[in-house]
Structures are given as C-alpha cells and as structure tokens.
Amino acid sequence: MNLLVTTANSFYGYGGYGAYRYFDWTYLLVIAGLLISMIASANVKGTFNRYSKVRSMSGLTGAMAAQKVLQLSGIQDVRIEHISGNLTDHYDPRTKVLRLSDSTYSSNSVAAVCVAAHECGHAIQHQKSYGPLVLRSTLVPAANLGSTLAWPVFLMGLIFSMRPLLTVGIVLFSLAVLFQLVTLPVEFNASSRALKVLENGGILGDTELAGGKKVLGAAALTYVASLAASILQLLRLIILAGGRDRD
Numbered sequence: 001m002n003l004l005v006t007t008a009n010s011f012y013g014y015g016g017y018g019a020y021r022y023f024d025w026t027y028l029l030v031i032a033g034l035l036i037s038m039i040a041s042a043n044v045k046g047t048f049n050r051y052s053k054v055r056s057m058s059g060l061t062g063a064m065a066a067q068k069v070l071q072l073s074g075i076q077d078v079r080i081e082h083i084s085g086n087l088t089d090h091y092d093p094r095t096k097v098l099r100l101s102d103s104t105y106s107s108n109s110v111a112a113v114c115v116a117a118h119e120c121g122h123a124i125q126h127q128k129s130y131g132p133l134v135l136r137s138t139l140v141p142a143a144n145l146g147s148t149l150a151w152p153v154f155l156m157g158l159i160f161s162m163r164p165l166l167t168v169g170i171v172l173f174s175l176a177v178l179f180q181l182v183t184l185p186v187e188f189n190a191s192s193r194a195l196k197v198l199e200n201g202g203i204l205g206d207t208e209l210a211g212g213k214k215v216l217g218a219a220a221l222t223y224v225a226s227l228a229a230s231i232l233q234l235l236r237l238i239i240l241a242g243g244r245d246r247d
C-alpha cells in the first residue's frame with residue numbers, strides 16, 4: 001500500500017512568512033492536518049505490527065498469497081517482484097508488476113497476506129478498467145502540476161497583491177485535492193476486492209479475515225487523513241485570499 005503522505009507538504013512552510021507579519025491563526029489548520037495524518041500513520045503502523053506477528057494458518061507468504069489471489073482472479077500477465085523498504089508495496093500498471101516489500105514478500109503473517117492481496121486488488125481493478133482507477137490515472141499530470149505550482153503561484157499573488165494569482169493558486173491546489181478524493185474509492189475498493197478473494201478462496205479463515213479488515217481499514221484511513229489535511233490547507237488558502245481582499 002502506498003502510504004506516502006501527499007502533495008501539499010510544501011505548504012507547511014508558509015507559517016514563517018505569516019508569523020513575520022502578524023500571528024497567522026490559519027496556520028493552526030495546517031497543524032491540525034498534520035496531527036490527523038500523524039495519528040492515522042501511527043494507527044496503521046500499530047495495527048500492521050500487531051498482525052505481522054500473527055502467522056496465517058495456511059502458512060502462505062505474501063508473495064504466495066498474491067500468486068494465488070491473481071490466479072483465482074484469472075490474471076496471468078502480472079509479475080510479482082520483491083522490493084526493498086518498509087510498506088513500499090505497490091502495483092505498477094505500466095509494467096504490470098506487483099512489488100512486495102521486505103515485510104510482505106516472504107512473511108507468512110496475516111498482515112503480509114492482506115497487504116499483498118490489497119495490491120492484487122489494484123491489479124484486478126486495472127484489468128477490469130475500474131472507473132475511479134482510470135479517472136485517477138488521468139488526473140496524475142494535473143495533480144502533479146497542481147501540487148508543484150499551487151504554492152509558488154499563491155505566494156506571488158500574496159506578495160504582489162494580485163487576486164487572479166491567488167485564484168489560480170487555489171484552483172491548482174484543488175486539483176491535488178481532487179486527486180486525493182478520487183484515490184479514496186480506488187483504495188477502499190482494492191481492499192474489498194482483496195478480502196473477497198481471500199475469503200472465497202479460503203486463503204484466510206474467519207478470525208484472520210477480521211484481523212485483515214483491521215489492517216486494511218487502518219491503511220485506508222491514512223488516505224482519508226491525507227485528504228482531510230489537504231482540505232484544511234485548501235480552506236486556509238481560501239481564508240488567506242479572502243483576508244487579502246479586505247486589506
């Protein structure tokens with residue numbers, strides 16, 4: 001699963017500029033977002049650690065479980081590879097390669113099996129051209145542009161008191177937020193596909209599935225937290241732009 005907390009980190013730096021002129025209370029929105037993301041991240045790490053100590057009854061490793069989930073889903077053209085790092089697991093649709101990290105590939109824990117199956121969920125979405133996934137891929141360039149340019153453009157708008165630049169900055173930032181919004185159904189759906197195959201294929205038993213739901217649920221919450229943090233930052237930009245109008 002991809003746990004990178006996204007797009008808008010460059011925005012955290014703005015507080016210095018605000019504090020230089022006056023106490024910028026809107027910075028509290030950034031801090032609130034940061035806290036939400038930290039809590040979600042600690043939660044997923046805790047849940048993952050807990051279930052990475054629970055051995056799956058089948059004894060299948062993450063890689064073997066992924067093989068089985070793909071096979072049960074009728075997918076034959078996806079390769080499974082090992083990738084270094086912690087929670088760096090992902091499915092690469094361009095090369096049709098499913099990469100599983102150290103803690104997933106050769107571990108036979110419930111957590112490893114569930115994370116591997118979740119990545120298979122993305123491969124299944126890709127094969128079936130699942131709508132939100134297609135939309136998400138389409139949005140990648142716009143989201144990258146938005147997260148790179150939103151802050152510089154907005155800052156120029158503030159410095160030169162140019163309203164159109166502030167608006168463009170807000171629109172650019174909204175593109176990044178939109179991308180995060182579309183990411184939610186993609187992630188939730190990958191997990192529900194994964195759990196369905198794990199259950200129907202008899203790869204995990206009932207108790208194990210309950211644990212798996214907790215692991216994947218905690219992972220999904222990190223995406224919700226990232227979105228919430230970005231929405232708070234968007235709100236902040238809107239408030240700052242509005243304040244500048246009144247100056």
Ligand SMILES: [Zn+2]
Nearest residue numbers: 001002187190
């Ligand atoms: Zn995912």
